[in-house]
Amino acid sequence: MADAVAALDNVVVRYPDRPPIGPVNLAIEAGEIVAVVGASGAGKSTTLRLLAGLEKPSEGEVTTTPPGRTAFVFQSPTLMPWADALSNVALPLELAGVPRDEARARAATALASVGLGERLSARPRQLSGGMAMRASLARALVTQPDLLLLDEPFAALDSVTRRHLIEDLHHLWAGRSPRPAIVFVTHDVEEAVYLAGRTVVLDAVSGQVAMARPTPGNAPRPEGWRADPAYRETVENLATALAHAMPDRVG
Incomplete structure (x- = not known):
């Protein structure tokens, strides 16, 4: 081990x-x-x-x-309903002290990698179940x-x-x-x-x-x-x- x-x-x-x-x-x-x-x-x-x-x-x-x-993705997407996809994915980077502009740039790249590059401003209610889970994966992977x-x-x-x-x-x-x-x-x-x-x-x-x-x-x-x-x-x-x-x- x-x-x-x-x-x-x-x-x-x-x-x-x-x-x-x-x-x-x-x-x-x-x-x-x-x-x-x-x-x-x-x-x-x-x-x-x-x-x-x-x-x-x-x-x-x-x-x-x-x-x-370590990153964790749960059964439900657990996205903040009041925030857009970009802000949701940038959150763990911002909490870790990454400057806001850098965090949002990395979040945009992560969202593009899961096929949501055109939905950066979408709120969770505007995303299908599959899209919301893609956003959760992007949020998990953005921290590498x-x-x-x-x-x-x-x-x-x-x-x-x-x-x-x-x-x-x-x-x-x-x-x-x-x-x-x-x-x-x-x-x-x-x-x-x-x-x-x-x-x-x-x-x-x-x-x-x-x-x-x-x-x-x-x-x-x-x-x-x-x-x-x-x-x-x-x-x-x-x-x-x-x-x-x-x-x-x-x-």
């Missing part, structure tokens, strides 16, 4: 009125994309909060990035983080928009030097395998890592890759592991 950007080492989290989560062992290497799948309550969002340093473990050790080097944490950011979007955003995320990641590490939480195994270079399945009861499986090939994916036998095989293997990790499994 010496080379890890962030890591959980024998981490246990205890909550009232439920079994503890863990022990969890997970290391995130620089520049890799990791998907985390599991049933509701398996500890997926807890894993992200631990990696972000937003939650402390009851036991074990958490390695996180230095302050300001070492670690990008995504908590089911595409769950509320239609399938076509989700696919487009995943492709865009791949290209944004590939175009960065150095590339950020990404941890992506989802319920969708197909989405996980397509997006990530490695998928981790959490046990529904303990929150422990039940299985970790690399994805063959490199991102961004070639056209038609969802029909590739290697992709389909990986999806089926992980879906089976996820079914075994569910509580009260039938059969």
